Amino acid sequence: MHEICFANGNYLPKDQVSVPIDDYGFARGYTLFEHFKTYKGKPFHGEDHLRRLFHAASFFYLKVPYSIDDILNIIKTLHEKNHFDEAGYKIYLTAGRCESYLDFPKTPSFFILPYAIEKRPCKEDDEIFVTTTHFQRNFIEHKTVHYLPGIKAHLDAIKGAQVHGTEIPAETLYLDKENNLLEGTFSSLLVFDQDTLIVPKSDNLPGITQHIVLRIAKDHFDIRHENIPYDALGDLTEVLFASSVSEIRSIRKLDTFTFKTRKNAVILKKLFNTYVDESSWPLLEKFAYASLATSCL
8 A cells, every 4th residue: 555645735645756856955955854653543743843934944044835734634634544543753844956966055955755554652672772973963953854864874873783782772872072972863862860850951852752752740840951971871760762753761771881770761651652542732832933934045
């Protein structure tokens, strides 16, 4: 089955959706991206994801061709057309086509690619192995398709594991120049020092799921925002990743550091599942940007 997708105003089977070779999104990587899934058939914090997209579009001089309400209605239609129970949605805003690479496109392209997912709660036994690399995003506030450094680091780690017959990592964690922990290639970082929840102070993509966790955890844990040195890993009791698709995962091993305690991760995951089951999810303050107006060059 080919899922029905949305491409520049048209509902098309996935195998009929394409990006022209002269689209700046393909030729120059000039593309913004959002990725989220549904619970009970509703986009989970979909408006927050779209607000982040509009905020990025304004920064990069791209005009989103539809309003937030329009996009949410398109997603509802896609859900119905594909007869999904639950689904993931990938949204791409590219700069559009341009005959000359010395100029800039005037008409962005807009795609929504859905896919079916299994309905499941946030699992208590999700545990992963992670490696590290030094890298900081150039545009930390915005979600783009520039994953190449993280992909290269992850492939290096996989190749090394295959050569040495060791465990293959699930993801890569970025470190800054001062060796502070930042974020994963696809996930935000959360750590526990005993019963205190710590999140990196800055220089990270504002994660939707990370901010949801901060909302649901504030009545249960002390929360600190501060730099987390790599050398402090031995003093931490739990390290976790949070993302819109993988939800909350405990990091069992990070490079050579191991973490055996799961107490607070179990609490967070139960809180997350309870939150998901609520009838509505209020907007997150972090993504209530003053202006969502966008414009092209």
